[in-house]
Amino acid sequence: MKFLSDELGLGGVIESSDVLAGGLPGNDELLAAVAERGAVLLRGFHLDKDSFERFTDSIGTVRPANVHWVTTRKFESSRGTESVDFGNDAIPLHAESYYTPICPQTVVFWCANSTARGGETLICDGERLYESLPPDVQEVLRSTVIHWRYQCSFARLVEQTQRPLAEFLEWCARTPNCEVVVDDKQRQLSISYSAPAIRTAEWTRRPAFANNLLSLAHSGVLADWVADLDPDLVATVGELAEKLTLKHNWRPGDVLVIDNTRFMHGRAAWSGGTRDVRVRMLTSDSLRIRHVDGQADAGTAIKRLLRNTAFRPRSIATNRLVGSWVKR
Ligand SMILES: O=C(O)CCC(=O)C(=O)O
Numbered sequence: 001m002k003f004l005s006d007e008l009g010l011g012g013v014i015e016s017s018d019v020l021a022g023g024l025p026g027n028d029e030l031l032a033a034v035a036e037r038g039a040v041l042l043r044g045f046h047l048d049k050d051s052f053e054r055f056t057d058s059i060g061t062v063r064p065a066n067v068h069w070v071t072t073r074k075f076e077s078s079r080g081t082e083s084v085d086f087g088n089d090a091i092p093l094h095a096e097s098y099y100t101p102i103c104p105q106t107v108v109f110w111c112a113n114s115t116a117r118g119g120e121t122l123i124c125d126g127e128r129l130y131e132s133l134p135p136d137v138q139e140v141l142r143s144t145v146i147h148w149r150y151q152c153s154f155a156r157l158v159e160q161t162q163r164p165l166a167e168f169l170e171w172c173a174r175t176p177n178c179e180v181v182v183d184d185k186q187r188q189l190s191i192s193y194s195a196p197a198i199r200t201a202e203w204t205r206r207p208a209f210a211n212n213l214l215s216l217a218h219s220g221v222l223a224d225w226v227a228d229l230d231p232d233l234v235a236t237v238g239e240l241a242e243k244l245t246l247k248h249n250w251r252p253g254d255v256l257v258i259d260n261t262r263f264m265h266g267r268a269a270w271s272g273g274t275r276d277v278r279v280r281m282l283t284s285d286s287l288r289i290r291h292v293d294g295q296a297d298a299g300t301a302i303k304r305l306l307r308n309t310a311f312r313p314r315s316i317a318t319n320r321l322v323g324s325w326v327k328r
């Protein structure tokens with residue numbers, strides 16, 4: 001397989017002429033390529049909106065993780081396809097929604113149209129980045145934890161994930177170090193989640209720097225999320241990351257499949273023309289869960305959780321439930 005960047009020896013490219021039977025590469029072939037290279041561009045397959053959705057459905061379960069205080073992302077379909085982050089500013093390298101308990105395993109971008117000047121999508125192999133760091137920096141990062149606190153109404157959560165609340169709570173149940181307070185009376189929930197800065201990449205099982213620390217540092221809010229992490233250390237990682245980063249120039253119809261547990265992505269600023277890039281966020285088959293039909297209310301969600309052996313309630317009042325989940 002060709003590299004996406006020969007210079008960096010990074011990523012992979014599958015072109016339509018590489019696939020003997022015509023049509024898209026088979027699932028096994030594609031996933032093997034993503035497992036090995038971490039980011040794979042599919043070029044020349046002429047995917048449209050519907051075939052992009054069918055294709056991504058075949059490689060994982062769609063699970064939009066678009067949970068923010070201020071959401072700028074818009075849903076392009078009722079099937080979890082989202083536009084990329086609004087605007088034409090540059091976006092620092094990050095793993096998608098890393099700080100949430102529903103961090104996607106795979107993100108798949110599709111370019112519907114691009115005539116923009118600039119606007120390349122940046123990608124950086126977090127495994128290579130981690131390996132390139134001095135041992136003392138690796139050590140500090142290995143003990144660093146990123147804390148996310150989020151409070152929102154049931155309705156907003158459902159709007160942001162496009163899934164029933166009960167399903168979101170089940171996802172949280174699969175994530176260690178996630179605590180949720182469900183307030184049935186106020187119809188809101190408070191989530192707190194602690195993510196390790198360095199996580200093992202899903203496919204390669206090697207440590208990767210694929211998180212949101214560079215974004216936090218860029219926005220000047222590092223200290224609010226991470227206790228005692230020297231911003232200079234993060235700046236050093238950012239400088240090294242830049243040297244290892246590839247800028248992907250979009251052609252309409254391109255699809256870029258990224259292992260979000262290993263690679264970070266970002267964007268160069270753009271001006272003029274049109275840039276329509278969309279994204280689907282996926283969990284892997286191993287995380288595929290039974291979908292809950294209809295809109296479960298929090299009461300139902302709580303009952304389900306109490307039946308769930310992975311959930312350890314600390315206290316249960318009539319309308320409030322506080323507890324932690326442990327990994328099954
Ligand atoms: O616009 C892009 O290329 C990527 C922006 C981004 O990070 C996102 O939408 O998740």
Ligand SMILES: [Fe+2]
Pocket residue numbers: 094095096265
């Ligand atoms: Fe992103």
